[in-house]
Amino acid sequence: MRKPREEMIAETKAKLIAAGRQAFGTVGYADASMDDFTAGAGLTRGALYHHFGDKKGLLQAVIREIDAEMTARLNRISAEAPNRWQGFVAECVAYIEMALEPEIQRIMFRDGPAVLGDVSQWQTTSGCIAALSRSIEQLKADGVMADIDTEAAARLINGASSHAALWIAKSDAPEETSRRAVKGFRTLLEGLCVRG
Template sequence: MKRAEKVEDTRRKLIQAARRAFAEKGYAAVSMDDITASVGLTRGALYHTFGDKKGLLQAVVDQIDTEMASHAHAVASEAASLWDGLIAEGVAYVKMALNPEVQRIVLLDGPAVLGDPSQWPSQNNCLQMTIRTLDKLIEEGTVNPVNTEAAARLLNGAALNAALWIAASDTPEDVVDKAIEAFLWMVDGLKITKP
């Protein structure tokens, strides 16, 4: 195996092991030795690849957050219109907060260890996509002329905060419908009402 392949294999193994461990026990309860031993690697391999446990969490969060964005975009692409896609994407993101792995790693441990999720690189990619969608919706006359960056930040922030609320709730299944209803009312305010 070439060096680059070995490095990538080590990275993949550590992310996969950490993802399982963080989902099952939570970030604080998992030791670096637990993670490395489960895949037959040393703590040095973890330090060399990710710097530390926090760096490994960042890689796991990036992986899951990217999967979440891909799922939400796939749902949006199946919608009948760009407007319906915008709504479907936001709702899909909110609903993913019901997934125990997403709850624990991305919505609970991630912000506690890595800080404000709106500053994560993966969130910036989502923001740029929402801005482009809003630009197109304004161009086609579906959405009121509004500063698209401001509107995109509010929409993405609303979906993220709804997901955080669901994840922190003792009864997430009871909260999700309330969160989606409020999100839909908010998004609907952007749409041009035709007489």
């Protein structure tokens, strides 16, 4: 064992992030007791304060991890589409669908912004917005999308998506609501498409 030290540390951090992610994603940030979930990881609050400073620090780390995962998924989806426009639409729809997952919903769209302020503002932390922006930029270059401020479009679409997901998630009939939301969303996007 050459460097068991750093490995142990990384492992500890990973365990804390995993434990926090689990707790935040289920009972929510406010009701997640640091004593409880650190104990679940075989540690104590001491480790958490040492590595992340405070409870918010751990939340940041959790969010960074989830954001990276989401970004990777979105990039993959848009890359697999037959053309840019369809890739873009697929990406947006996927974003709605990801926001349906309880963990993402709770951590990224509810507790995250509430506790840390707008998460998408941390420097360029939000990979998702960046991914959307890249797609929009390309579509404009291709002449497929109407002339619109790139970042503004990305954020508006992002906002519409996350709210749609909230609506669906809280709905009595999520299946039905999901269809309505996605259909409406496609209509909205098509309004941005240059017509022939």
